[in-house]
Amino acid sequence: MTTTEEVRRAAQDVGPPPQRREKKLSPRDRLVVAGMLLVPIVLVVWLVWLPALGSVVLSFGKWNGFGDLDTIEWVGTQNYEDIATIYPPFWPAIQHNLIWLAFLFMFPTVLGMLLAVVLDREMRGSRFYQTAFYMPVVLSVALIGFIWQLFYSRDQGLINQVFNTQVDWYGDPDVNLWAVLVATAWRHTGYIMLIYLAGLKGVDASLREAAAVDGASEVRTFFHVIFPVMRPINMVVVVIVVIESLRAFDIVWVINKGRNGLELIGALVGQNVIGEATRYGFGSALAVIMMLISSVFITIYLRNVFREERQG
């Protein structure tokens, strides 16, 4: 399909199948290989996997984080019970994360996919449109919260000036989640569009032409020809959207540290560590809940990758 691919195939045709007949490495080379792997592995185990394990362990204890490890009071599943029963922001946070997820799927993701399908047909100005849509992707989410302040500010924001309203879009707990979601969608759409555009490049043009010749309508072509070919990308996109919705943090932290209508699980963890009260055990239990949810989707993703790796 690609030129590099052709090179690789050609190589396979000529030479012995690659990677199969490995000569035994000399002791020196073996040392080099070990050295090349050692630093990255140590780094990722030290800063990702051990902390992940640490969060699980800490979630069964009570600890203000100031004393040594032996000041931890082990309380079993108490933290989890407390989270579910007597921690007011928890259920709103779960609800907000779910709304976040549903919203991202329904609007920016679908829009991004449609835009990709439209822009993929080398129409005039396609490059300009693409640039317009993915320019927000290079901006940080925190910055986007800042920029949208120009629209949402109660006294100086554009929306209130145009409609002559007095809504505090970031502050009013009835609307602020939606305001934040619109700002997020501004960025998310372009990201999804990019991923689909890349995937669509792999759709064989002759497939569509054949469908067009057969007189299939665009809608039919989309659902019967294009959508099925995009299946691997759809999977990637699902994983991206779920994980992004779970991780969402930056924009609400910039606005009000995730309070007052903007509670999100990610922000609650932050509040328990760098807020006024440092409750490490409690925060860890929240972290573990996030980890459990994400691990389901990480597993799905990895299985997909591994399947492709084995085939490749």
Add this chain to the structure above:
Amino acid sequence: MSTETPVAAAATTAPPRQEGGVMSRNRGVIATVITAVLALLWLFPLFWAVLNSFRVYEYTQANGYLSFGGWTTDNYRQAWSQGNFGLHMRNSMLVTIPAVLLTLWLSSMVAFVLARFSFRFNLTMLGVFLAANLLPPQALLIPVFRMFREIPLPTFMSENGSMLNSFWALILVNTAFQLGFCTFVLSNYMKTLPHEIYESAELDGAGVWRQYWQLTMPLVRPALAALATLQFTWIYNEFFWATVLIQQGDKLPITSALNNLRGQFFTDTNLVAAGSVIVALPVLVVFFALQKQFVSGLTLGSTKG
């Protein structure tokens, strides 16, 4: 982290093809019009920010934002000095550039081993890096935070003698998180290199290191360039770790310094606009200069046929 979930999408560079021919002419026109309108809508927030960053606060206060006039460049001067942007920009570069270089170097080594050899642990290792890439950083926050507070650093590395509040913390954390994505992309790229180059290199007596550094690395330069562009924007944009691991205001990189500025700028939206433009400028420059690399970086995930 940037709330980016860097998952490599399946992508290939297909040969140029003709007009899709799927849409009928009429619908094609409608689609074009809708797309054009949406594109303008998408450009509007940035346009609005740039526009108002050049306007005097008193003027817009008196005449409303729908007026025209009151031009000035003072907001930039004021935002720059009041927000201490020079310092924060420097902090950002001191974190971002080393982190990008370190990420590319470490991940290219792992990728090379994964692509060059077929050890039994290859898949497991890829999984260890990739999964780390996808874990929510909040899930690791408490142990990392507490650990960094305990780790002493000599004062020439960190003024306050602790890993917390030091650039080292951010460089290492960002690197650890980005390794998975880069390893994945690079190893897929390296697998497309013909295997004979290594066989002839071996005949010439080149050891593993030389095969990596002198043979493979020059050949994967396009992928490295694409990843560098992408990683630069991601790490520059990283907010979460910088916010929680740096508590000393003058050490904050620019993206998380925004958080403090909000209070100071709150009363003057034009100042907010100027500040936003300043913060956006480095990534926008990179984006426009290296757009191709940026896009291909996002999409050159798996070049598997």
